[in-house]
Amino acid sequence: VIQAVSRLPKLTMLCLNHDNQDTYAYIPIFPSDSMIEGIRLAKDNGLSISFIDLAIKDYKVVEAFQSPDDYAINTIGLEKFYDLNRQYLPKSDNQTDNKRESNMAFHLNRLSKNFERVLFIGGMAHWENIREHLVQQTYMFHPHELEMINPPFLAKPGDKALFSLLEEIPYLVFNYEIARRFNLPYDKWQTIIKLLQEVKSLPLIEEENYNTREMNNLIDYAKKLAHIDDEIIPDLYNLLLSAKQTLGDDYGIELLDLSMKYPFKEDDNLPIINLENNNFTMGGKKISLKRSLPDFAMNTLPDNQWQKLELIRKKKDEIPDDYISEWFDFGFYSHVPEDTILENFIDRMENKVINEMVIQPKIHEFSGSLMDGLELRETIRNFTNKKIYVKEFKKEKISIGAWLMIFDDELSAIKYPWAMSLSAEHHNESDIAFYATNPLLHPVSRQIIKAEYGALLAFKPPLADNKKISWEDIDIMEDLRIYQMTMLAIDLCTTNGILYIASKPPEPYFYKIAAQKNKKIYYLSLNKFSNRNLKKIKRFHLLKTRKTRNIADDYI
Template structure:
């Protein structure tokens, strides 16, 4: 006989508030079509719990006053297996039975253990999962509240067995074996309820911060599970995690980024490997956020986290509200701090000694409220660059030379006698020619790429004055920097704070080493018709490059006569297609910030 069955009773032993067990209830309900649904809840709270179920998908807590002025609570959430069972019974007009015993000042006490990830049920089934967990489910002590509850539930089930043919029971994993043993012994003991406190139980709604604190599942998944059950859709956790990541990349705050589907899939693969290292089947929220942070950085991770923790159902019903204060780490009922104790045991697990969440530091950039129409007039009198962006730009243009070398096939070959290394391979022709000497010859291939001294970066082929009205040349601040000249958008129209503004390059010329003062590029050299801007940058690069190589990064190659012009001056012009660089990387280079004062550099990272 199945471990999950006894007589006409089919049990779904569950960890409370875990979505996978709610799904198992739906599966069992559709397969067996029960005559009654029995759950591990006291019947004295039936009307309050049903009121909470009627409020779903809005979240509720049934709060029960205790003698020590704290509250025990029963969560009425879509992801709880017992609540799912009661919802199904109501939706199908079936009788329901709340068979548990109300115990005064009840506090769950079970020996901690590390259960397997409940997502394993998807692969091995509920019964195999239960069989795996069974050795860790220790029986309750004699005379304990747990034992009284189990005796009470067994007696209620015995009564239901004589009345109905098919009973679906939903209870905690710890209770099913003791209840089965009591049913086998035909032991029936009904205990009186112990009603706690003087105040009546009350239903409370949850504030936004309390929702994800108490849900114990990723709120985004709970939301979509409820949507799926309402509209008959298929719930697939992995598909939803992918959907979450794709939605986050469309956030307005990330409009300047271009995260690709490949990068999203890399996050999912990385999160899956992190889950395996944590002995999990599917990634939890920590695994997912860590993968996001280490793959695409804090800004994207914050967008994922905000969406993952959001449970957007508005709750304007006039009932008490419980909110969580992250500063005091206390729950608030109105203005009063309260202590909440779970009446139903949470998933039992060992404490996390690694404090992983403390290690996951995600920095949210500060924001400054600006008045409508704010104009940073300081920009017209001088500004400073943002040093990290300077370093990124310098590193980028240096690496472009390596990228170009990997794309070039033009090489010179040097042949020499073999002396211990094959270098780039056997020089077959020379070896045959000297066959009589018995010597081997090898070849060494060297790139003929000229050393780069000027870089022309064309981010946008249409350099019209409306989009890129600002033209400027800037001198290097030190010997490791380049002189640059560029066409860019108007940064005054895009303030980040009162002292930080943002713009993007349309095209740029970088020259390194920096030019002597008498050869610096003047503003008048850039002031040409918009249709000639690209050509002017190439012309300046050829004329001013301190080294023989000029790199032209653009989607369209330069006009042929520029190659001749460069050659006539003893220089070489190289074209590197723009699509050889990732779009996201290009956007990162194209975007830049300006600061009003040098001192602003100290705190600019807080906003950029």
């Protein structure tokens, strides 16, 4: 044990084999284990260490007990935490446990005579009986029950078995080790927040630009799941489930990968214990493991069953340096699910405008119907005439034919060098024209590239063939890009309604130009839409061939 502790922060398992079978009892020598921390404290401070438990042959562990989340100790203190647990602890009143407790009390009494202060680290279920032995002086020395075992050996957990054996998120153990080494404060919950923020900053996730509200939704969801499980701090399963449900599989996968990082490793000759198909293996052979020092936290699931959570990891291709040249031999094809998202958004926005846009109310003298309510001002004004007036709201008959979405007011040619128009593939799709980032700089695979709209103009129903937008129509100086798109919307819209979505409304003269052509511009602020919904609309992919659509879902 002392040898393994000396290897920390590298992780070690002290393995014991009793019968030459492939079943091993093991003692975890991990930073997250309280007994190991006690040994480290003694070694760091040059203090004596005494192992006082009694070896019992064929010892049977007392009934499993899941204590409340020990994070509560930070708030209520250790003594209060113990007092709250004490009445629920399994009773250790069998003869074997009595011998263990009597023996431990004997050694504690012996040590207290030789040392001014003694730190005892042991199980809560045994402390009351040990203390009673000390008070009543009924303690007694008992010899170890020896049994034949093969020579113990040290092993180390492999990457695949790390979480199962460590019984804690490896990232948290790593941060605890750093805090311990440099005498820094450590708070488990704050470290989880740090973990979530680090995932947000990873290259594959940073471009999502998750805002504070989205991150808080993840955190709140994880805390609620923890409370359902009668815990204060969410475990890895609840963190991953929360990430999947709020931010999606991509964030969840990056969270899983970072959670499993434990960098303290070395190349040595210790055997590696790994996890393959839910079975532990060592040296390619299937083995069984049994924790020698029982940890009741491992028994919180019925029959020790795994909890399943599906996270889909998208495929990644090796992309050659010269892949760009291949694209110019083909046309471009859209990704059908993104087409559906865009078309559904367009339809919803038309309904939103119809529901929100109302004309000024018409006022009528009351004649039997309250219509849309009492018009108080007009009624008060005519109080002397003893007349009552009511108001009537009539929604405009709106038919939107053009949708202009300005996602970025600064449509610079440097940031959005791509100007393109795409025609609808069928009558239920829109013709679109847009300014976008350069997708060739953001390859997803050799056949898929990714970009983001700076501005998007859509027409539905599609324009007639002689009215289609050409590249020359939108190839214009960057200062005139918004002007040009607005004028195209006004000129080419086949109905009387144009929806303008941007952070600020269009210039007043655009309303006048539209009115001269018997059309009307309706404005909706970008602030009316969630950041997540805007991301779904702004981001798009281009496919090299139509056949690429068959595999696009594996990458996007």
